[in-house]
Amino acid sequence: MAAHEAGMTHKSEFRAGRQLGLNHVKLGMWLFIASEVMFFGGLIATFLKYKLALPTNEAAHLDVTLVGANTFLLLTSSFTLVLALAGLRDGKRGAFLRNLLFTVLLGALFLAGQGYEFSLLYAEGVTLSSSLFGSTFFTLTGFHGLHVLIGVVWALVLIVRGTRGAYSADNDLGIEIFGLYWHFVDIVWIVLFTLIYLI
């Protein structure tokens, strides 16, 4: 009986596009995230290698308080995004769209903060080509910023589609997949903040 039920479940899962008993889109996103771990891993390893092998006083130009505030923005954007998904699943359309918009604004503010930080560093002579520290720092944080920018554009598309009724409590996969991406970008920043600014 139990085996029969399991067989039926598998069959219906197969029809729903979940041959492995897993959602294929979600599985694909997690595999992409795994590749992103290696992508950022290479950049992080390079940054750390030069930080340890060739210590420079340029790191003293980094403003931990400013970047700490920026980190707060990104952490908050993750919180508003889980609230958006929870709102959607509870059928609260207003809360869904409002929190998604907050996520976009917080992401954009993070980028503005990063732009301000970069401009301060450039004014103090720390540039992409000033030293190995500058090269690895701007490459690493710049690629993270690019990921935030992509996330902001993606979220804007979701908002436009959301206002047209593309998502509902029964049709939330698009939002969940974006959530995986956005929270991963948040996790990368948590790690970068520690490795670049704290230690």
Place this chain on the structure above:
Amino acid sequence: MQASTEGRKHTNRSTYALVFLVLVIVTAAEVGLTTLGLPQGSLTVLFLALSLVKAALVAGFYMHLRDDPPVYTYIFVLPAIMLAAFVFMASLY
């Protein structure tokens, strides 16, 4: 697109808020610690451990890894372990 049925026993808002609070307080404490001028060596291990805790909180609660099938966790953690091994080996040279 079909709705995802995985992880639908979703975490409630107060848990999300609690996770957010912990993330913010830990980050603020870290920034505060850097201003005290304590010996860097003793803090490095603490900061690394705290960043792991924060990353695990986001992945577990916000990315729903606590509720979803464990295969997603393996997919995420395996390359991270490989990466840690790679960084360790690179640091030997």
